[in-house]
């Protein structure tokens with residue numbers, strides 16, 4: 029038998045899954061990743077904890093599956109994107125905690141870059157907008173704020189990487205410093221047309237090129253995991269940012285196919301084929317995960333706080349003890365009773381791009397209960413996603429593409445049936461959940477398996493995709509429009525502060 033090991037390093041947890049050659053998960057191990065919030069708006073992770081947790085889960089998953097490392101065809105890595113790490117090339121020691129994608133500390137620098145008129149260049153070269161979300165300003169902040177870092181970076185002593193590069197470096201014992209196009213395209217430093225780092229943007233942000241990893245196709249040979257880590261040397265042949273990996277794992281290979289992943293955040297991606305399509309509606313353009321060949325693109329909308337609002341109810345408010353409990357609590361009332369929760373805890377991402385927006389809870393009466401708030405929290409995930417789909421549909425229509433006929437869904441919060449039904453009701457199209465919910469890890473396994481001959485082409489992968497459940501829309505369009513109007517009113521309040 030042939031097996032693949034997928035390492036999925038997400039914002040909330042590290043997990044590893046062993047898949048067989050039919051794309052079936054055999055065993056999975058998961059460890060929650062501690063979050064640290066040293067100052068308001070700051071979010072950090074400990075790089076060592078990321079690596080140790082990932083390695084532990086990999087070992088556990090292999091042991092549970094009863095699969096030896098020598099039986100693995102390859103390893104695929106997928107990861108929370110944009111999160112910036114810098115480490116010393118000689119010692120492998122991180123010079124600072126990882127600055128997480130949700131971190132807002134670089135907003136003043138972003139404001140300066142916007143004032144300096146950099147936005148058009150960023151849009152044209154990278155497909156992105158200027159926002160603290162992306163890695164570039166996080167690297168600039170580190171070089172600026174950590175004493176001695178700039179000089180060491182200029183001397184070539186330091187390496188920058190997103191989480192994939194960090195794991196690759198660790199797995200290969202410091203032998204390989206590389207990333208893939210899908211991760212590179214989230215840094216705000218990568219020319220997505222030429223598939224190379226952009227010298228002009230690097231100069232404008234004062235980032236020494238010596239820091240940067242080599243960029244490869246997502247499905248290609250990156251290096252070999254050291255034998256002492258898993259018990260045998262294993263080739264690493266797939267790397268992709270988690271959202272592009274999920275698009276791949278959902279077999280969205282054709283233009284017009286879209287998926288939404290409900291994890292810590294929510295990420296909706298629509299494949300646009302070989303066409304770089306700029307959004308006129310607040311979305312970004314990004315590279316998909318792919319084998320070598322003509323560049324492929326997707327339109328993406330990113331919501332910063334989705335499943336994280338459930339974690340906030342659990343850990344912050346202690347309203348529930350497990351994330352899954354939110355479904356029963358929210359279902360105990362017929363609707364949110366006019367309550368709107370806008371979880372702009374780290375500003376608002378697409379399609380609003382309001383870094384200064386803050387969370388608001390509006391529409392409460394004396395009769396409001398925790399159940400209404402829980403329902404409003406769940407609905408906030410659906411409303412934010414509906415705003416993305418609306419933007420995407422407008423972009424697709426402008427490009428002469430057909431409207432989206434269904435939305436494929438995955439991620440930790442997609443197990444919530446109440447949320448998925450609400451999503452279908454709001455969108456007015458079927459919401460389709462696949463049999464393998466771990467689409468992100470599956471995408472990484474597919475990329476690794478394509479490079480090693482486990483699968484020979486994308487069509488073979490598409491034939492493995494199977495639906496588990498379809499949520500059909502039950503609302504009239506007027507009702508959906510009314511609910512979205514209520515949401516947009518609440519967003520305006522969140523933006524006003």
Ligand SMILES: Nc1ncnc2c1ncn2[C@@H]1O[C@H](COP(=O)(O)OP(=O)(O)O)[C@@H](O)[C@H]1O
Nearest residue numbers: 038039040041291292335336338352440441444
């Ligand atoms: N039943 C549920 N209903 C709603 N949200 C859930 C449920 N179970 C988990 N979640 C949320 O899903 C998120 C975890 O999803 P996951 O895909 O593992 O995230 P990530 O990849 O960002 O680490 C958490 O934010 C958690 O609160």
Ligand SMILES: O=P(O)(O)OC[C@H](O)CO
Nearest residue numbers: 038039108109291292293
């Ligand atoms: O950790 P996730 O799965 O919520 O994904 C994080 C994204 O990659 C951030 O862009």
